[in-house]
């Protein structure tokens with residue numbers, strides 16, 4: 066079946082990314098395309114998109130977007146890269162700033178983006194059947210479509226899918242502001258129980274209530290969010306739409322993350338040449354000022370330094386962790402308390418702890434390739450991509466059993482010898498340290514460890530299967 070899908074998202078690689086959403090929105094269309102779908106993406110044209118890409122964009126024209134009593138300019142740009150068409154919506158008042166989220170007028174900025182996406186559709190040489198929205202930033206697209214557009218012939222056939230990447234980010238704003246911005250009829254929409262959120266308006270809730278189908282990024286996370294606690298006040302609504310909600314685990318870009326061809330790492334390797342992984346490790350130890358010794362277990366973490374990712378367990382257990390005789394490399398930025406904590410602890414243990422409080426894509430690849438163990442003790446993890454990248458590089462993940470971590474990591478089973486990682490359940494430093502200790506003793510049994518590394522590298526987390534599941538979701542609507 067020929068399907069055409071427009072992915073609507075606030076970020077996508079290679080243009081702009083703050084987290085996993087950007088990776089997924091950027092790599093999903095490539096695989097959809099491979100599987101015979103005309104998949105394109107529309108994004109805001111942020112000032113922070115590198116010049117390199119901005120210069121490749123073609124200006125197609127402009128439209129005027131109604132936003133309450135305002136009429137806002139919206140420029141339309143297009144870019145084709147690796148056979149995918151990307152559209153960018155331009156308005157300097159909203160998007161010419163440093164950074165992409167976290168402004169006082171985010172409600173207005175993303176209301177504008179959602180409205181502009183719908184307004185611009187008739188101007189595209191492309192007629193999507195499905196708008197596939199991602200996260201709260203695009204959550205009001207389904208409501209706006211029903212309220213203002215669906216009656217018109219160009220929009221009649223359009224269906225919407227909303228993917229929830231993380232229920233913790235909902236986009237909650239003052240109700241009256243949105244009534245004005247979105248021109249929504251108060252009685253029909255804003256006071257509708259599905260839109261009303263304790264007197265506020267919730268972008269994500271709006272999308273959950275009005276999208277034709279819903280997905281989230283793993284089956285276990287789906288089970289978590291349909292409950293009261295895991296759903297953070299949206300559980301009831303989600304559970305009422307249980308039949309229309311699907312859990313699809315993300316894939317990763319197997320070209321971008323490939324130890325056999327990766328130019329960011331010093332020595333490329335495959336399952337046939339595990340000794341090359343050790344060369345990468347020694348090089349990284351040297352580069353970061355750690356003790357250079359391939360016998361010392363090297364643990365890597367590449368992550369936003371936020372509570373949700375389990376950094377409190379690492380911080381509380383840091384002395385005991387380093388007491389195990391391991392080296393720990395951290396890369397990422399985030400909450401100040403963690404940035405400061407790891408910086409100052411690294412000053413005390415410069416030969417054992419390397420805290421890199423910034424982001425550097427090359428170093429990220431080197432950490433994935435060089436580490437023996439990848440630590441991911443998340444409190445919540447809707448899907449998680451880092452553990453999948455670690456597997457690809459033969460770095461054994463130690464994860465807390467939550468959400469997608471539970472669905473993608475099979476803990477080592479000493480009786481059958483199966484498994485591609487280790488896991489723990491209780492959210493405590495003790496449970497985490499116990500799993501690390503278990504990994505260290507397995508690592509001393511050389512052949513067992515090498516088998517685990519091999520099975521990690523052979524786990525298939527490419528986009529093929531996941532994209533195919535999205536196609537099945539789309540097909541339910543066509």
Ligand code: GLC
Nearest residue numbers: 085086230446447448449450
């Ligand atoms: C969010 C989630 C993460 C998921 C990513 C992509 O960042 O926190 O678990 O992998 O979205 O879906």
